[in-house]
Amino acid sequence: MTYCLGIKLNQHMILMSDSRTSAGVDNISTYSKMWRYGVPGDRQMVLCSAGNLATTQAVITAIEKDIREAAPVNMLTVKNMPDACKYIGNISVECQKLNTGGGPVFETTFILAGEIVGSPAGLYMIYSQGNFIASSSQVPFLQIGETKYGKPILDRVIQEKTPLDRAVLAALVSMDATIKSNLTVGPPIELYVLDIASLQEGRYVAFDSDDEYMQKLRKSWNILMEQAIDKLEPLHWN
């Protein structure tokens, strides 16, 4: 499994992904699930994936080949974010077809966040069928993979107007809850923040399993949860 998360705030977009891949609990490995495509002043995009690793790698290879060979349509030439989604969706469907041979389909789902000059910034989920949806102002986050453990904190904290620091912390808590509850999601955790309307490279950080900041955050959150529970009005039995 995998857990990836995208959040679109008023001024920023946050992308986060874990790095664990598993083909059974006895076959665990570490692969980044985050890729970046950008030309300063022209476009900045971040892609995250959840699903079959072979399909994911085939899609990424095809995207990079198109850029290298300057194909008419590629990530550095598409005109806007919906076109970028359509482009990736098509490649994904092709790669899944190639790998099936009539057997089971090895699906991959993507989150794409980015901005291209002259068109609006956007956060999208690209389904394995190649179609896609944008985030909404009501629920400005999208999740793929093992989404349930980390959803409650986002449901309670994340809105478009949420300040960046708070949203980053909520995303880290959401990821940490998922890692704690599910063995198939694991570090390094990758985090990327894009500044909307800048078209410049964003900020990137990766947290290893022994990262001091994440360990401190986990301990603090455990204590804060107990304290928060104790601040609730206890149930008065009649």
Added chain:
Amino acid sequence: MTYCLGIKLNQHMILMSDSRTSAGVDNISTYSKMWRYGVPGDRQMVLCSAGNLATTQAVITAIEKDIREAAPVNMLTVKNMPDACKYIGNISVECQKLNTGGGPVFETTFILAGEIVGSPAGLYMIYSQGNFIASSSQVPFLQIGETKYGKPILDRVIQEKTPLDRAVLAALVSMDATIKSNLTVGPPIELYVLDIASLQEGRYVAFDSDDEYMQKLRKSWNILMEQAIDKLEPLHWN
């Protein structure tokens, strides 16, 4: 779907269940998923179910028939909690067999908490296959149904030594997170607390959808989550 939760503390056991049943999103109904069997001074047991409603009702009907007709083995004669689990597991397997006719199996999973005089109190999960497990002192809670949304708060707060008030609040927050994130889990929420070693009837309360206490708890928790996030050390970008 359904969400039921059992917690075994040092001195108490907590059982909680939602009341929504659904056969598709256009066929929603309300049924209690909690049943109690007790004889003061001799035994107290609480049963919760998640799964097929017809199977559940068949099991409950069979349990009640055995009590009414004073069958040699019934909930008021079994000698200890493992025997009670075995008894319910057998009935459950029988009911599932009757209803399939070779087609799909309509499964139900149970949580059983209770105590019978002369033997230890226990919290158990009875699988649809009729076998069962007890809770552990490391992880003294069991969940059935839609378990993921409500697990992180339990993972962080619940231990055997957790005070009753705190554990009840964590259970309510866990249920509320699940209701907020999943349409197929809904009120009334039923809550039962058994005092270990008392063998007396426990405390019971049900919260309707418009329950003032639950509404206040939900609002308070939203605020407390924002406050807790803001108390974490923000990420310092290099």
